[in-house]
Amino acid sequence: MPPTARRSAAPSAALSAALAAALAASAFLSAPPASAHDAGPGSEAGVGHGHGHEQADAAAEAEAALIGADHARAHAERRDAAAGAAEYPQATRTAGLAALTKSQAAANKAFSAARDGRFAEFFPSPDFGVHLAQLPTGKVLLFSFERVEVNPTKETGPTDRIGRTNAGRAFLWDPSRGTGARAFREVRPPTVLMPDGTYVPRPAPFFCAGHAFLPNGMLAVFGGNAGGKGGSGAKLSFVFDPWTETWFRNRDMSVGRWYPSVVTGADGRQTVMSGQSERGTGTPTPVVERFPAKGLPVPWRTYDIPAGMAVERFRADAPFRNDYPHLFSLRDGMIYGLGRDADQQWLFDPVKETRTGLPRRPADFRGYGSAVPLPAGLRGPDSVLVLGGDPQDPNTYKLSGRRWTTEEPRAFGRTQDDTLILPDATLLTVNGALSTRDYGHGPFNPQADLKYRHTELRDARGHWRLGPAQRLPRGYHSNALVMPDGRVMVTGDELQQIANDPDIRDAMDGSIEIYEPAYLHQGGARPALDRVPRGELAHDALFEVRSRTASTVRRAVLLAPTTVTHAVNTSQRHLELAVTAVRGETLTLRAPRTAADAPPGYYMLFLLDGRGVPSTARWVKLGHR
Numbered sequence: 001m002p003p004t005a006r007r008s009a010a011p012s013a014a015l016s017a018a019l020a021a022a023l024a025a026s027a028f029l030s031a032p033p034a035s036a037h038d039a040g041p042g043s044e045a046g047v048g049h050g051h052g053h054e055q056a057d058a059a060a061e062a063e064a065a066l067i068g069a070d071h072a073r074a075h076a077e078r079r080d081a082a083a084g085a086a087e088y089p090q091a092t093r094t095a096g097l098a099a100l101t102k103s104q105a106a107a108n109k110a111f112s113a114a115r116d117g118r119f120a121e122f123f124p125s126p127d128f129g130v131h132l133a134q135l136p137t138g139k140v141l142l143f144s145f146e147r148v149e150v151n152p153t154k155e156t157g158p159t160d161r162i163g164r165t166n167a168g169r170a171f172l173w174d175p176s177r178g179t180g181a182r183a184f185r186e187v188r189p190p191t192v193l194m195p196d197g198t199y200v201p202r203p204a205p206f207f208c209a210g211h212a213f214l215p216n217g218m219l220a221v222f223g224g225n226a227g228g229k230g231g232s233g234a235k236l237s238f239v240f241d242p243w244t245e246t247w248f249r250n251r252d253m254s255v256g257r258w259y260p261s262v263v264t265g266a267d268g269r270q271t272v273m274s275g276q277s278e279r280g281t282g283t284p285t286p287v288v289e290r291f292p293a294k295g296l297p298v299p300w301r302t303y304d305i306p307a308g309m310a311v312e313r314f315r316a317d318a319p320f321r322n323d324y325p326h327l328f329s330l331r332d333g334m335i336y337g338l339g340r341d342a343d344q345q346w347l348f349d350p351v352k353e354t355r356t357g358l359p360r361r362p363a364d365f366r367g368y369g370s371a372v373p374l375p376a377g378l379r380g381p382d383s384v385l386v387l388g389g390d391p392q393d394p395n396t397y398k399l400s401g402r403r404w405t406t407e408e409p410r411a412f413g414r415t416q417d418d419t420l421i422l423p424d425a426t427l428l429t430v431n432g433a434l435s436t437r438d439y440g441h442g443p444f445n446p447q448a449d450l451k452y453r454h455t456e457l458r459d460a461r462g463h464w465r466l467g468p469a470q471r472l473p474r475g476y477h478s479n480a481l482v483m484p485d486g487r488v489m490v491t492g493d494e495l496q497q498i499a500n501d502p503d504i505r506d507a508m509d510g511s512i513e514i515y516e517p518a519y520l521h522q523g524g525a526r527p528a529l530d531r532v533p534r535g536e537l538a539h540d541a542l543f544e545v546r547s548r549t550a551s552t553v554r555r556a557v558l559l560a561p562t563t564v565t566h567a568v569n570t571s572q573r574h575l576e577l578a579v580t581a582v583r584g585e586t587l588t589l590r591a592p593r594t595a596a597d598a599p600p601g602y603y604m605l606f607l608l609d610g611r612g613v614p615s616t617a618r619w620v621k622l623g624h625r
Contacts, residue, residue, distance in 0.1 A: 146167045423574075559574055
C-alpha cells in the first residue's frame with residue numbers, strides 16, 4: 001500500500017462519508033455500454049465520454065484524493081471486474097474453456113505430432129498480448145491496454161475513453177522461469193499527460209501503435225490512442241530497452257498515429273507510415289516520418305539509449321486510405337508499402353525519399369491478414385506473399401519482380417490470421433476469424449467455428465495443408481512469434497481470453513499457447529549450437545561457430561525476431577548462411593552479403609540437420625559497416 005493510502009487508513013467521519021459517496025457513485029457507473037468493433041478504427045464506434053463518465057471520473061478523483069491514486073485505481077478495477085463477472089458469470093467462462101479443451105483434443109486426434117506438430121501448453125498471462133516482441137535477451141514483451149470491461153460481449157478496451165481509464169500496460173515473460181505468475185514482470189509504460197482536456201496522469205496509452213526493432217536490439221514504438229473522436233492518434237514515441245528493461249520517451253511525432261506501421265531499413269533507420277491522426281477516426285495521415293532523424297546517429301550499441309530523439313519528415317507522402325499497411329524492406333533496399341486497398345501498392349526509395357506505384361493487387365480490399373517476405377536462400381527476400389484478410393478468399397498472392405501472381409490457396413479464407421516463417425523455411429498460419437469480433441456466430445459472440453482454430457502449414461514447394469487446432473479461437477488482436485528454442489508462442493484476442501478465463505478475479509486475464517512444430521518430434525537429439533561470436537558480424541564476412549554435433553549440420557539459418565500486432569509483422573526475415581568449412585567442432589559460416597539483404601541488428605542463428613531439425617538458437621548481431 002502506498003504511503004498516501006497508509007496515512008488515510010483511518011479517515012475522519014467527514015472523509016469517510018465522502019469516500020462512501022465516491023465508492024457508491026463509481027460502483028454504479030463502473031460498467032460502460034458496449035461499443036462496436038469492425039475491421040478497422042474507422043468503424044470502432046466508442047463508448048463516448050458523456051455525463052455518466054464525467055460523474056465516474058469525478059468520483060474516482062474524490063476516491064484518489066482520500067486513499068491515493070494507486071489504491072483507488074485498484075479499487076476501481078475490482079469494482080469493474082465484479083460488475084462484469086455478475087453479467088458474465090465465472091461458471092460460463094469455466095464451462096467455455098472446458099468445452100474448447102475437449103473439442104481441441106477431439107479434433108487433434110487426426111493429426112500426428114511428427115508430421116503436423118502439436119499444441120503442448122496453455123497457461124495464464126497477465127496481459128492480452130495485443131502487441132508482442134521477441135527480445136534478444138530471450139524474454140518476450142507483451143503490451144496492450146488496461147481493460148475497462150470484463151464482459152466479453154462488450155468492448156473491453158478503452159477505444160474511445162478520455163481520462164485515466166485510457167491507459168496502457170506492459171509485461172515481460174521470461175520462458176526460462178516457466179509458465180507461472182513468477183515468470184512475468186510488469187514493465188509499466190511511462191506516465192504521461194495526454195492532450196485530451198483532462199491532463200490526468202496515466203501509463204501511456206500506446207495500444208494499437210506501430211513498432212520495429214532498432215539495430216541495438218531495442219524496440220521503438222510509435223503512436224497509440226489519444227482517446228475520444230471514435231479513437232484518435234497519439235503523437236507518442238518510445239523505446240523499450242531490453243537490456244535494462246526500461247522504457248524511454250522520445251520527442252513526439254509531428255502527427256498523431258493510431259494503427260500505424262513501422263519498418264526498419266538497410267541503414268537501421270525506421271520509417272513510420274499511416275495511422276488515424278489526432279483529429280480522430282476517419283482521418284488517416286499521409287505524412288511519412290523517419291526515426292531517428294538523419295542528423296542524429298542510429299542507436300547501435302546496447303548502451304546507445306534513444307531518449308528525447310526526434311523524427312523527421314520524409315519528403316514523399318503515403319496516402320493510404322486504410323490503416324496498418326504491410327511494410328517490407330527487401331533486398332533491393334526499397335521499402336514496399338502494401339495497402340489493404342488493391343490499388344494502394346507503393347514503392348518507397350529511402351535514399352531519394354520518393355514514392356512510385358506498384359501494380360494493382362489481384363484481390364480487392366483485404367482486412368487484417370498476413371503478409372510474409374518469402375525466404376530466398378542465401379540472399380535477402382525479394383518477394384512477398386499476401387494472405388488472409390478476406391474470409392471469402394482462400395487464395396494467396398505473391399508480389400515478385402514488381403508483378404503479382406495468384407498462388408495456391410489455403411483450405412479456406414480467414415481474417416485476423418498470423419503467418420510465421422519457421423527455421424526450416426516452412427510457413428505456419430495460426431489464429432483467424434470470420435471478421436473482426438466474429439468467429440462464425442456474430443460479433444461479440446464467444447462461440448466460434450472450429451475451422452478457424454486450425455493451423456495451416458505451407459511446405460517448401462508452396463503446398464498448404466491443415467494442421468492441429470489451437471485451444472482458443474483468436475481473431476482480432478491475436479499474435480504469434482517463433483521463440484529461440486524453435487517453439488511458437490500464440491496469444492492475443494482479449495475477448496476470447498476474458499470469455500474463457502479460469503479465474504476472472506485474479507490478475508492473469510490473458511493466456512498463452514505453445515505450439516511445437518513437427519521438427520521437434522522427429523526423435524533423436526537436436527543439433528547443438530554451443531558458441532557464437534560475441535561481437536558484431538560484418539556483412540559478407542566469414543565467422544566461426546562451435547557445435548559438438550558439427551558433423552550432422554546441413555544448414556545454418558538466420559531468423560529475425562518478430563514484433564507483431566494486428567497481423568502486421570514487418571520484422572520477419574529468413575536467410576540461409578553458406579557453410580564454407582567444417583573442421584571438428586568448428587563450422588565456418590558466411591554472413592549475408594549486404595545490409596539490404598539483412599538489415600543491421602540481432603538475429604537468431606539456428607543450425608539444422610538433414611531432417612530439418614533446428615538447434616536451439618543463439619543470438620548474433622549483424623553490423624552496419
